[in-house]
Amino acid sequence: xxxxxxxxxxxxxxxxxxxxxxxxxxxxxxxxxxxxxxxxxxxxxxxxxxxxxxxxxxxxxxxxxxxxxxxxxxxxxxxxxxxxxxxxxxxxxxxxxxxxxxxxxxxxxxxxxxxxxxxxxxxxxxxxxxxxxxxxxxxxxx
Amino acid sequence: xxxxxxxxxxxxxxxxxxxxxxxxxxxxxxxxxxxxxxxxxxxxxxxxxxxxxxxxxxxxxxxxxxxxxxxxxxxxxxxxxxxxxxxxxxxxxxxxxxxxxxxxxxxxxxxxxxxxxxxxxxxxxxxxxxxxxxxxxxxxxxxxxxxxxxxxxxxxxxxxxxxxxxxxxxxxxxxx
Numbered sequence: 001x002x003x004x005x006x007x008x009x010x011x012x013x014x015x016x017x018x019x020x021x022x023x024x025x026x027x028x029x030x031x032x033x034x035x036x037x038x039x040x041x042x043x044x045x046x047x048x049x050x051x052x053x054x055x056x057x058x059x060x061x062x063x064x065x066x067x068x069x070x071x072x073x074x075x076x077x078x079x080x081x082x083x084x085x086x087x088x089x090x091x092x093x094x095x096x097x098x099x100x101x102x103x104x105x106x107x108x109x110x111x112x113x114x115x116x117x118x119x120x121x122x123x124x125x126x127x128x129x130x131x132x133x134x135x136x137x138x139x140x141x142x
Numbered sequence: 143x144x145x146x147x148x149x150x151x152x153x154x155x156x157x158x159x160x161x162x163x164x165x166x167x168x169x170x171x172x173x174x175x176x177x178x179x180x181x182x183x184x185x186x187x188x189x190x191x192x193x194x195x196x197x198x199x200x201x202x203x204x205x206x207x208x209x210x211x212x213x214x215x216x217x218x219x220x221x222x223x224x225x226x227x228x229x230x231x232x233x234x235x236x237x238x239x240x241x242x243x244x245x246x247x248x249x250x251x252x253x254x255x256x257x258x259x260x261x262x263x264x265x266x267x268x269x270x271x272x273x274x275x276x277x278x279x280x281x282x283x284x285x286x287x288x289x290x291x292x293x294x295x296x297x298x299x300x301x302x303x304x305x306x307x308x309x310x311x312x313x314x315x316x317x318x
Binding site: 044045047057058061062065084085086087088089090 | 171172174175176177178244269270271273274275276277278279280
């Protein structure tokens, strides 16, 4: 009997004191903005992680800083600029288009076009080496 | 001519690739160029380590060329550069200010009393806020600040004999 009562008390006790886990920040709206912003920003200590994913001490400090800047009423753009002024464009996962980053932005397209051009060139050459099977197709090249 | 090209073209492409890799090997992705170079050193006023009530601000060094060295007791690489800092301090070539970054006073003091204190002043940035203003992301970092309070160079990672001889000292001499 004694044990049953004890078990019941132990079972009920947590129900009395249970509460929802406290969020890390006070204001869910601030946290949502912090989350959105920090997925766009790079953690400089572990460079292939976002600020939001990283648990490096610097990332924690920067999240705290961003939280404070949001509380000060700064816009997302202003906050990003604040960090860029300190750490450079490298903190942004989406670097801005400017003369220094142009190659980064157009490079893949240029490579794709070069590849397609090369492919076209090789195929055309190979085609002209093939024995004529269809006079209509090869007529133009002759 | 045509068969020649067939062999030379892959070779040329290969050479270009080798060129890219050779350059890429020398680049250190951990070294992010600081946007703060050639900008005024961010202002701060921080407590001086072990001197209660005393503070230090970059303005106090106006008119002097000086180095701001960010270090911490928990930072292993800081010990690598420590002998060089001691040497610099002995020679009196340039005043050194230490910024004890995200550290406790007791541990910071412990390291300095054990290994020697090369700094003219040591300030403490316990919560790392000034570090953020200076774009610190990997300790140690060293800033060369000129007479007008402008950052002229940033060394990321420990100072080496080479970086001291080829970059820092010539720059300091030129600025003085």
